[in-house]
Amino acid sequence: MNVRDTQGIAAGAGHSDVHVPQIxxxxxxxxxxxxxxxxxxxxxxxxxxxxxxxxxxxxxxxxxxxxxxxxxxxxxxxxxxxxxxxxxxxxxxxxxxxxxxxxxxxxxxxxxxxxxxxxxxxxxxxxxxxxxxxxxxxxxxxxxxxxxxxxxxxxxxxxxxxxxxxxxxxxxxxxxxxxxxxxxxxxxxxxxxxxxxxxxxxxxxxxxxxxxxxxxxxxxxxxxxxxxxxxGAGNVASIVTRTANLRDAAHKIAASKTFDNATSCSSENSVVIDDAIYDAMLRELAACGGVLLDAQQKEKLQAAMWTDGKLSARCTAKSASQIAQSAGLADIATRECAFLMVEETGFGESHPFSGEKLAPVLTVYRARDFADAANIVRRLYAYIGAGHSVGLHTGEPHEALTLGSTLPVARVIVNQAHCFATGGNFDNGLPFSLSMGCGTWGRNNFSENxxxxxxxxxxxVAYPIAEHVPELDSLLGDYFRRFGQ
CATH class of the missing domain: 3.40.605.10 (Aldehyde Dehydrogenase; Chain A, domain 1)
Known part of the structure; x- marks a missing residue:
């Protein structure tokens, strides 16, 4: 008999005051x-x-x-x-x-x-x-x-x-x-x-x-x-440092951002670019089909994408051209654009582009240096996305260890197209999955795929083995020598 069956019998027999919803x-x-x-x-x-x-x-x-x-x-x-x-x-x-x-x-x-x-x-x-x-x-x-x-x-x-x-x-x-x-x-x-x-x-x-x-x-x-x-919730950001291969990074971010119209929780929602290569990286993203909106266009896009603070179905997981058309950006809708880009400096509900968009729309942040880039990601994830993942495009792979040691993330994806890599790919060792655990940062009870x-x-099954009881000094000797007993 299944455990739940016995629990049901017990509840019925001795706990009639407990309300059990009718199945x-x-x-x-x-x-x-x-x-x-x-x-x-x-x-x-x-x-x-x-x-x-x-x-x-x-x-x-x-x-x-x-x-x-x-x-x-x-x-x-x-x-x-x-x-x-x-x-x-x-x-x-x-x-x-x-x-x-x-x-x-x-x-x-x-x-x-x-x-x-x-x-x-x-x-x-x-x-x-x-x-x-x-x-x-x-x-x-x-x-x-x-x-x-x-x-x-x-x-x-x-x-x-x-x-x-x-x-x-x-x-x-x-x-x-x-x-x-x-x-x-x-x-x-x-x-x-x-x-x-x-x-x-x-x-x-x-x-x-x-x-x-x-x-x-x-x-x-x-x-x-x-x-x-x-x-947990997705809201992936990728950092591009001054030592990155910009063309390679742009192609991978674009491929990830546009795949299946960004339905994946692992598609980048933001890219954080080092000031030293900011303009050059934007040019590379533009060469991959990204269109950077001006302030007026950004305002129109925001009005189309959110209604009363909620994402609009007419823009979710649609192509960039369809989204531009919905936003009244006819000149962009007629172009062959792969994804839209908006510049941002703020975070939180009053800055909706800082959150998850589930659309080929990429928010762009400018960072003073690597430390500032990491802090921007930290602030993004304090709003939405804690525990999920962060992307890093760099010529200094050890920087990934810094992010993995300090940011609230379960995965750091190095020099890869994020939405393919984070759920496992044939060129990395992560297991294939469509469900990403985000640890306690994302209020999950696991942090793996x-x-x-x-x-x-x-x-x-525990079989008996030869007893081995350690000497106390072997375990606490160092503590005793430093602090006494």
Whole structure:
């Protein structure tokens, strides 16, 4: 019997004064099917777990299905562009397969003769996967593959806009499962229409919640009473120092800023440029398709992008030309601009360009020197984005250690296109993921890229070893010599 079942019996038997929200019959049925499937799957062996993960991966990677999912995602959500989503769906899944290949995720996974500890991988059970509209296929697929690899079942709660693409993805997964003789109940989703009440009920009844998307969903996951991993807010800044290769930096920032119309939380929202190379760097960004707005144009853009302090849907994840048209900047809209740039000096709510924009709009700050650049980033993240990541373009790689030691960030991305690198890439060692833990800075309980380890319990068997009791002086001798007893 599942722990939650015994808790429910106890609550019903001895705590009738405690209010337990009624579970909708549809969700209760989902959970029941999911638990039955998971309990059989968990002990099916490593080959079965690997087969299920592979089936889910190929469901999204096969070119025809990938294209269909990408086009449906853009059509339904109005966010991003299909060609970039095709690349994202494929590369993120391929990279995840690489990370998982050959890993043992059930049974005994480690033995340490010196300590007498044996580690046994155990599934967590039923996973509630909360997913965003910005990546309505790639993010569910990533979570599903990780969960299956570890012997779990998954119920996805997609965003309302992303429901159709997620439903199509799960249909593709079920078709692959049929070929492999796997139970389709291992991967399910909430029935439409998805609302907060249904999502909250799923969170309460699952064994683990993994939440990506709005901070409201993350907070709801943490408040659900179920163990949860949630991500922090993005608002990535990149620093360009006087020793950087400016052309290389500009091309990488432009590629990151424009990919999928900046739907990624890892796309740069700001670039902080050393005063010594400020004008030269702006010229390089312009050569990559960036258009710097003047003060009047910036004011028009701000009015179009924010309504009552909230980002406007008409600009979110749209192309630079579409955004310029919405802002009444017809002369710019008719040009072939890749992204818009605005200069800024302030931070906080009264300076909305200092926050996350989810659009190909890049805020530009001028810094006196490296120390000032780091301080500008610190002030940006004090507003939005603490814990996520910072980019650094420099000829002095040791500067990254300074940022990693002093800024509230979980990742420092050196001389790379940030939105590709921070979630893992084939030219760095970070694990592939679409969900970035931001540590306590971002009010998260982890600071790594969300991966398979978050979907596992580990049981440790402790065998007896030869006793070794240290002498007190070996541990406190230095303290005693310096300060006495």
């Amino acid at each position: 909708a019959p549809q969700i209760a049925a989902l959970i029941e099917r999911s638990r039955a499937a998971q309990q059989a799957f968990e002990f099916a062996g490593q080959s079965a777990l690997d087969t299920a993960a592979a089936a889910a991966a190929w469901a999204i990677m096969e070119p025809g299905r990938n294209r269909e999912l990408a086009e449906q995602a853009v059509r339904d959500t109005g966010l991003g562009n299909a060609d970039d989503k095709v690349r994202k769906n494929y590369r993120k899944t391929l990279g995840l397969l690489r990370d998982l290949h050959g890993l043992k995720t059930c049974g005994v996974i480690a033995r340490d003769e010196a300590t007498g500890i044996v580690e046994i991988a155990r599934a967590v059970g039923v996973v509630a996967a909360i997913t965003p509209s910005t990546n309505p296929a790639a993010t569910p697929a990533n979570k599903i593959i990780n969960a299956l690899k570890c012997g779990n079942a998954v119920i996805v709660a997609p965003s309302p806009k992303g429901y159709g693409a997620c439903e199509t993805l799960i249909g593709f997964i079920h078709a692959q499962f049929a070929k492999a003789g796997l139970d389709p109940a291992l991967v399910q989703m909430l029935p439409a229409p998805v609302d907060k009440a249904a999502t909250a009920a799923l969170m309460r009844e699952a064994d683990l919640v993994v939440a990506t998307g709005s901070q409201a969903n993350v907070r709801m996951a943490y408040a659900s009473g179920t163990p949860a991993f949630g991500v 969300l991966g398979f380890r978050q979907y596992l319990n580990i049981t440790r």
